[in-house]
Amino acid sequence: MRQVLFGGAAALAMALAGCNQTTEAAKVDAATFLANAEKELSEYSDYASRVSWVNANFITDDTDWLVARAGSEGTLMSVRLANATKAYEGQTLTPAQQRKMNILRSGITMPAPSTGTPEEQKATADELSEVMTRISSTYGKGKFTIDGKEMNLEELSAIIASSRDPRKLQQAWEGWHTISVPMKTDYARMVEIGAAGAKELGFSDIADMWLANYDMPSKDMEATVEKLWGQVQPLYDDLHCYVRGRLNTRYGDAIQPKTGPIRADLLGNMWAQDWGNITDIVSPSSSNPGYDLNKVLVAKKYDPVKMVKTGEAFFTSLGLPALPETFWQRSLITRPQDREVQCHASAWDIDSLDDIRIKMCTQVNAEDFSTVHHELGHNFYQRAYKTQDFLFRNGAHDGFHEAIGDFIALSITPEYLKQLGLISVDPPASADMGLLMDRALKKIAFLPFAIKLDKWRWNVFRGSVTPEQYNTAWWELSKQYQGIVPPGPRPADAFDAGAKYHIPGNTPYLRYFLSFVLQFQFHKAACEQAGWTGPLHRCSIYNNREVGAKFIKMLEMGASQPWPDALEAFTGTREMDASALVAYFAPLQSWMKEQNAGQTCGW
Numbered sequence: 001m002r003q004v005l006f007g008g009a010a011a012l013a014m015a016l017a018g019c020n021q022t023t024e025a026a027k028v029d030a031a032t033f034l035a036n037a038e039k040e041l042s043e044y045s046d047y048a049s050r051v052s053w054v055n056a057n058f059i060t061d062d063t064d065w066l067v068a069r070a071g072s073e074g075t076l077m078s079v080r081l082a083n084a085t086k087a088y089e090g091q092t093l094t095p096a097q098q099r100k101m102n103i104l105r106s107g108i109t110m111p112a113p114s115t116g117t118p119e120e121q122k123a124t125a126d127e128l129s130e131v132m133t134r135i136s137s138t139y140g141k142g143k144f145t146i147d148g149k150e151m152n153l154e155e156l157s158a159i160i161a162s163s164r165d166p167r168k169l170q171q172a173w174e175g176w177h178t179i180s181v182p183m184k185t186d187y188a189r190m191v192e193i194g195a196a197g198a199k200e201l202g203f204s205d206i207a208d209m210w211l212a213n214y215d216m217p218s219k220d221m222e223a224t225v226e227k228l229w230g231q232v233q234p235l236y237d238d239l240h241c242y243v244r245g246r247l248n249t250r251y252g253d254a255i256q257p258k259t260g261p262i263r264a265d266l267l268g269n270m271w272a273q274d275w276g277n278i279t280d281i282v283s284p285s286s287s288n289p290g291y292d293l294n295k296v297l298v299a300k301k302y303d304p305v306k307m308v309k310t311g312e313a314f315f316t317s318l319g320l321p322a323l324p325e326t327f328w329q330r331s332l333i334t335r336p337q338d339r340e341v342q343c344h345a346s347a348w349d350i351d352s353l354d355d356i357r358i359k360m361c362t363q364v365n366a367e368d369f370s371t372v373h374h375e376l377g378h379n380f381y382q383r384a385y386k387t388q389d390f391l392f393r394n395g396a397h398d399g400f401h402e403a404i405g406d407f408i409a410l411s412i413t414p415e416y417l418k419q420l421g422l423i424s425v426d427p428p429a430s431a432d433m434g435l436l437m438d439r440a441l442k443k444i445a446f447l448p449f450a451i452k453l454d455k456w457r458w459n460v461f462r463g464s465v466t467p468e469q470y471n472t473a474w475w476e477l478s479k480q481y482q483g484i485v486p487p488g489p490r491p492a493d494a495f496d497a498g499a500k501y502h503i504p505g506n507t508p509y510l511r512y513f514l515s516f517v518l519q520f521q522f523h524k525a526a527c528e529q530a531g532w533t534g535p536l537h538r539c540s541i542y543n544n545r546e547v548g549a550k551f552i553k554m555l556e557m558g559a560s561q562p563w564p565d566a567l568e569a570f571t572g573t574r575e576m577d578a579s580a581l582v583a584y585f586a587p588l589q590s591w592m593k594e595q596n597a598g599q600t601c602g603w
């Protein structure tokens with residue numbers, strides 16, 4: 001993930017909209033207004049980033065207080081600026097000016113309306129803030145007691161990941177899903193306030209506002225998402241069918257029937273969004289890659305800093321400048337022993353220039369090796385667009401920002417590991433099914449989950465799903481997209497959507513779906529530019545300056561142009577297209593089709 005102070009979750013999570021400034025004439029011309037706004041935002045960002053950084057690195061009551069205060073200042077500022085753009089509606093603006101106005105107007109995640117007296121306005125804003133804080137902290141503090149032991153999400157997730165006892169799985173799954181019951185009333189109230197706020201800013205609802213960040217009308221963006229899903233759905237269906245068959249073999253008809261949806265608690269992850277923990281059940285047994293990266297990294301004496309240096313070397317091999325000295329002085333790369341820190345990996349851009357950092361409690365294993373590349377992707381992107389105007393120092397859209405590092409990580413092939421001296425023998429083609437299955441369990445299983453999450457939220461924001469229907473709608477979509485069902489009947493008061501962080505945390509989720517599509521699209525285009533003719537999963541663009549030059553061109557554009565322009569600069573195409581993802585997994589898909597012969601796929 002990326003720590004964002006403007007245009008994203010942190011400071012703009014809630015905001016007060018309105019003030020009826022539409023009728024007020026502009027006090028200064030558009031150019032002056034925007035220059036002032038960017039100066040103010042940039043100064044705020046310098047300050048608020050440092051406050052957040054200190055808080056994340058030293059969690060105390062005092063730093064919590066500081067970060068709440070900085071957040072509230074940011075909220076007031078962003079709302080004031082969003083409203084002020086109304087005075088320039090209908091004026092002739094340059095494309096860049098119009099773009100900046102749109103960024104100011106639609107970059108708020110949850111706006112509050114401004115009806116009534118100033119006191120009433122403040123009361124509404126305060127209520128929204130309280131409701132959102134309460135939902136978030138309910139999630140953060142969520143615990144469930146099993147056999148006298150109180151367990152948090154980490155502990156319950158460990159059971160879901162490693163237990164193969166359906167009774168224990170069901171208990172842990174149902175246990176975690178009790179924590180969100182108290183959030184439901186607050187969530188409905190938040191949606192109610194936000195809907196009024198979005199309307200005041202000129203959007204039909206919050207969904208419309210979220211979808212307005214993609215350089216096209218909201219309904220076109222929604223249609224684009226449907227098109228992309230349609231491209232990958234057959235691949236997901238094959239994976240679903242194959243995994244269901246293996247689960248049936250493992251657990252028997254009473255637990256997982258041969259037909260119909262999959263029981264959600266059997267897939268190794270609390271939300272069934274990543275199936276990487278059940279490789280022992282589903283991996284093709286004949287397909288051993290011959291090495292285990294977890295063990296290799298340890299054997300070759302990698303430490304956390306060496307992991308990050310290795311990640312950096314991939315980016316510099318493409319022609320990007322090395323990370324600044326301050327990155328190494330100021331980043332948090334290992335968990336400190338003496339204090340509480342937020343260990344969830346993140347990338348930071350403190351001064352929007354050169355002071356970039358990561359914060360992660362790096363472990364020497366394959367997963368963190370991949371995460372290092374993901375986080376550095378954010379940092380190298382940030383550094384590449386630092387000369388843009390402040391409002392354009394951002395990803396072409398939010399999916400791009402998440403896709404950069406993952407795209408690089410797709411080049412961590414056996415051949416690349418050999419170049420690093422980590423392995424000495426390139427595994428044979430027969431090992432490919434295992435490697436591809438590992439990736440599919442993470443990347444393909446995730447797609448319908450990501451779609452479902454925001455589809456549910458869009459329906460809620462539009463009022464087509466009412467609070468009474470929250471849970472049934474959640475499971476209808478879960479069944480429709482993921483083909484999963486809960487392990488047992490759900491209680492009448494359940495609010496299962498709230499058991500996933502991004503619902504109480506109010507973080508838009510579409511970006512992750514788009515990022516998964518884009519990273520394969522980048523990879524395929526890059527491999528073609530490199531003249532690669534072999535299978536895509538064996539292609540690494542390490543050390544390819546020619547590919548790097550085009551890649552850097554896209555990075556340097558930041559958010560200064562509509563995203564199709566940025567996409568074109570690197571890949572030569574202007575549309576998001578999931579066919580690269582499908583092509584990447586083509587060998588696995590044919591293999592799964594053979595395995596699925598005779599099964600009734602679908603649900």
Ligand SMILES: [Zn+2]
Pocket residue numbers: 001002374375378401402
């Ligand atoms: Zn990220």
